[in-house]
Amino acid sequence: MTTRLVEMLIPEYIKQFNCIGAACEDTCCSGWRVIIDEEAYKKYKKVKRHEIKSRLEKNIIRNRSNPNKNNAAKMNMEKGRCSFLSEEGWCDIQSQLGEDYLCNTCAIYPRRMNKINHVIEQSLTVSCPEAARLVLLNENGINFIQGQEAVSIRGLSSVVNTSKETITHWKDCLDEYRYITILILQNRNYPLAERLLILGMFYNELEECITSNNLSRIPDLLGEYLQSVEDDTFKGAFDDISNRLDLQLQICRELVVLRLGDGIASSRYLECSRDMMQGLKIETNSTDKEIKEAYEYSYAKHYLPFIQEYEYILENYLVNYVFKNCMPIDCVTPFESYTRMILHYSLIKLHLVGMANQYEGLTLDLVIKLLQSMSKAFEHNPTYFEKIMGLLKENGMVSLGYMSILVKN
Structure with a gap:
């Protein structure tokens, strides 16, 4: 296979990946x-x-x-x-x-290659179990390295060249968007939910710059958020956000039902989905109140103690998601891109809370199984998310208020 020397940007975990063949729990x-x-x-x-x-x-x-x-x-x-x-x-x-x-x-597979401003970027998708372990289980977070590497370039997922002189389109600042997004996601001075709320505010303001045709404001906006995060300006800023668990559960349940209705071949995800629904009593004729009580009990008793110790797993998932998908230019608008990421996060949390109740606790193996199988069932199905975005737009739910409800515990 022909290789050539190219400029590359990669997460450190790439160098550790090898297919484990027959030992894999879920073949490619x-x-x-x-x-x-x-x-x-x-x-x-x-x-x-x-x-x-x-x-x-x-x-x-x-x-x-x-x-x-x-x-x-x-x-x-x-x-x-x-x-x-x-x-x-x-x-x-x-x-x-x-x-x-x-x-x-x-x-x-499971690699993903993008070419961004003449630099080849390679990452792994967590729909592969071995890749999921490498991506997610690094307590110190995902670090990136740049330099020249000998690589065979096949099947580029995205090729992006942006203007570096003047901003003529909002997508011209891809590098800057991803830098500040990952910086916020990896800022452990805030709980992960608050980091996502900060990103919601950032992407909402970015959307306003675009709709008002004020692209010249974007560099200042990037600088302001960079400074605000470093200064801990947002400490305590989200304490008053209402906790609408009823609405959160309603939205997430509808997302799960819609995906299951499309048909899923992954037996691993179907097992996780069954465990989640049994843990939250969704499969029975339970009332909304009983489901809400099951969620609240499991969240406090089983999910929260685990995630407080292993929150870096979800952080790593989101950082990898942002990098490999070239967020936010993977959607028509930046806030749509943010919305799609929040949908992934909310579905993951819903499943983990339900599974935690079913098993009276979580383990690293259970979390890897869920994130891997869910990535295979959801991330690799663009048609599903097109349907979801259409439904959310029809109901006026692609907004900072609704996304804040999905993020809020």
Whole structure:
């Protein structure tokens, strides 16, 4: 596989990642489609070795309806597993033909590559269990390193070039947005919920700059929030925010029901979802009051003691989310991007509180299982979040007030 020396920005955990194969709790292809790019498809057509050639001919299904260079064909899946996955959990294409024969989908995952202002950024998605452990379980937080690395560049998820001279579009300040977002998320002088509320205020003001066509105000806004966070200006600023747990539970329950209605192949997430619903008594004919009481009891008794010690896990999840998704330019507007992140956070918290009640406590293994399987079920499903954003907009809920309710404990 050809590599070349390029300027890269990566989290430190990247250098520690290796596939653990058969030891993995949830194989890469389980429950997903494996899309084959045009280059790989042409390689498969030229394979001469009889045994693997016949398997390729049988199990690769050509895309005849709308083919393109990234989607020329797909793998046949047998009971949710790729046809080329061995009983030992390894890829037969790689073992028999070599890594160069992997399609982009398999060669890249669980890595994600973006090219931002001529710098290659690589991260891991936590939908892979081993990646999840590396990303989430570092008590000291995620650190980034920049320098030249020899790397094979395949399947860039995003290519972004922004203006460095003058701001002609709000997305021109991507580097600055991400810097201050990650800085706030990693500021442990505040509880994580308060850090998210500070970000809500920042993205709300940023949205106002855009809607009023006052882009020249953006650099000052960035500077003000940078200074405010360093000065602890926001200490105690959120004490008076009302706790609307009833509304929070209603919104989160509807999000879960909508996703389950779409169909989910991940047995690991379905187990977590079942545990959450049983823990909060959602599956029974319980009243809203009983569900609320179950949530409040579990939150205070089981969730809070655990998360006070391991809050860095959720911090790391959010920092990784911001970096790999190029937040906030992953959405039409910055506040929509913030809203999407808060939806992820709220759903995670809801599941963890319910699971904590079901198991009378949380463990690191349970949290990793939830975050990994939930990432696989939710983060890799853009259609679901398009539906959610549409529903929230229709009901006027893409606002700082509603997001504050979802963040507030």
